[in-house]
Amino acid sequence: xxxxxxxxxxxxxxxxxxxxxxxxxxxxxxxxxxxxxxxxxxxxxxxxxxxxxxxxxxxxxxxxxxxxxxxxxxxxxxxxxxxxxxxxxxxxxxxxxxxxxxxxxxxxxxxxxxxxxxxxxxxxxxxxxxxxxxxxxxxxxxxxxxxxxxxxxxxxxxxxxxxxxxxxxxxxxxxxxxxxxxxxxxxxxxxxxxxxxxxxxxxxxxxxxxxxxxxxxxxxxxxxxxxxxxxxxx
Amino acid sequence: xxxxxxxxxxxxxxxxxxxxxxxxxxxxxxxxxxxxxxxxxxxxxxxxxxxxxxxxxxxxxxxxxxxxxxxxxxxxxxxxxxxxxxxxxxxxxxxxxxxxxxxxxxxxxxxxxxxxxxxxxxxxxxxxxxxxxx
Numbered sequence: 001x002x003x004x005x006x007x008x009x010x011x012x013x014x015x016x017x018x019x020x021x022x023x024x025x026x027x028x029x030x031x032x033x034x035x036x037x038x039x040x041x042x043x044x045x046x047x048x049x050x051x052x053x054x055x056x057x058x059x060x061x062x063x064x065x066x067x068x069x070x071x072x073x074x075x076x077x078x079x080x081x082x083x084x085x086x087x088x089x090x091x092x093x094x095x096x097x098x099x100x101x102x103x104x105x106x107x108x109x110x111x112x113x114x115x116x117x118x119x120x121x122x123x124x125x126x127x128x129x130x131x132x133x134x135x136x137x138x139x140x141x142x143x144x145x146x147x148x149x150x151x152x153x154x155x156x157x158x159x160x161x162x163x164x165x166x167x168x169x170x171x172x173x174x175x176x177x178x179x180x181x182x183x184x185x186x187x188x189x190x191x192x193x194x195x196x197x198x199x200x201x202x203x204x205x206x207x208x209x210x211x212x213x214x215x216x217x218x219x220x221x222x223x224x225x226x227x228x229x230x231x232x233x234x
Numbered sequence: 235x236x237x238x239x240x241x242x243x244x245x246x247x248x249x250x251x252x253x254x255x256x257x258x259x260x261x262x263x264x265x266x267x268x269x270x271x272x273x274x275x276x277x278x279x280x281x282x283x284x285x286x287x288x289x290x291x292x293x294x295x296x297x298x299x300x301x302x303x304x305x306x307x308x309x310x311x312x313x314x315x316x317x318x319x320x321x322x323x324x325x326x327x328x329x330x331x332x333x334x335x336x337x338x339x340x341x342x343x344x345x346x347x348x349x350x351x352x353x354x355x356x357x358x359x360x361x362x363x364x365x366x367x368x
Contacts, residue, residue, distance in 0.1 A: 017241055020243045021241075021243040023243075023247075024244060024246060025247075031251045031254050034258070035254040035257060036258075038261060038262055039257075039258055039261040039262075041262075042264075053273065057273055057277070060277070064281070064284075074287075074288065075281055075285050076285075123273070124274065124277070124278075125281050126281035126282065126323055126324065127285075128288070152290055196297075197296075227325070
């Protein structure tokens, strides 16, 4: 802008030239358009499909909760409850399932769904599936009076069938008397145990016990680690 | 006096451009990017904590979590098993760090990645589980 414009030579005031005005308008329009496009992209990017995500997270939370429809404890699912879970149970325990297409998968296998899910939002939760199984232990009590259960269990079934001349009076679980009969125990008994400690069963007796005279059935839950996936398609 | 004149419309267009670009930049930088990994990672961390709190211990104590924080010797003895267990609980593409009052196991936490954390209070202090995508 060192050279003076020719028009200002003659007039007292600077004049806005028409081409400059035209260029200015075009530039401003282009910039406005760009700005609006940018703002639109920013807002579209900030839209996080909150409904899908919220519903998926809430249903997944509900399914793994300790008081949920599937769980035995927090994050531990009960196999038989999982097997019995279906569409109506899903709708009952998760009301949003009636409005959205929700699919629940466990170990890559769909266990319940309320509608077909094409894409949608997924939430995965880590769970352990526990199936109850009862195992039987036949301890050799000929030389020792005590047997330790290999697994922690909430209860055990003790079956005592003493040979003639032998009397079993008392059964203790970790020094706590669980069964007692002065005239001798004979038969099958349910014994409640503490599941948070390793249990040693001690038999107080007079006479010999052969292997097979005492059998103990205890819960041996078999647990497998799985992934629970909840997919919600709005 | 002879002076060079800048066309007024060019001044206006410059000002207008700055103004509009300023507003647009506000939109572009002002809205945070949605954190899509955070909720899933938080869920992984809290699930890991719940599973450890449910696991039977290897030696003594009521749960594995309690066993690990019982004392420094127990932590030294159990840290490899704890690390294996947590690695087995989590999916393969997730790395973890478990911080206990007696030390930490797992990969050192990197800077600048999206992480999920869960803190579990125990009788001997709190255990913090941090997970992130590898």
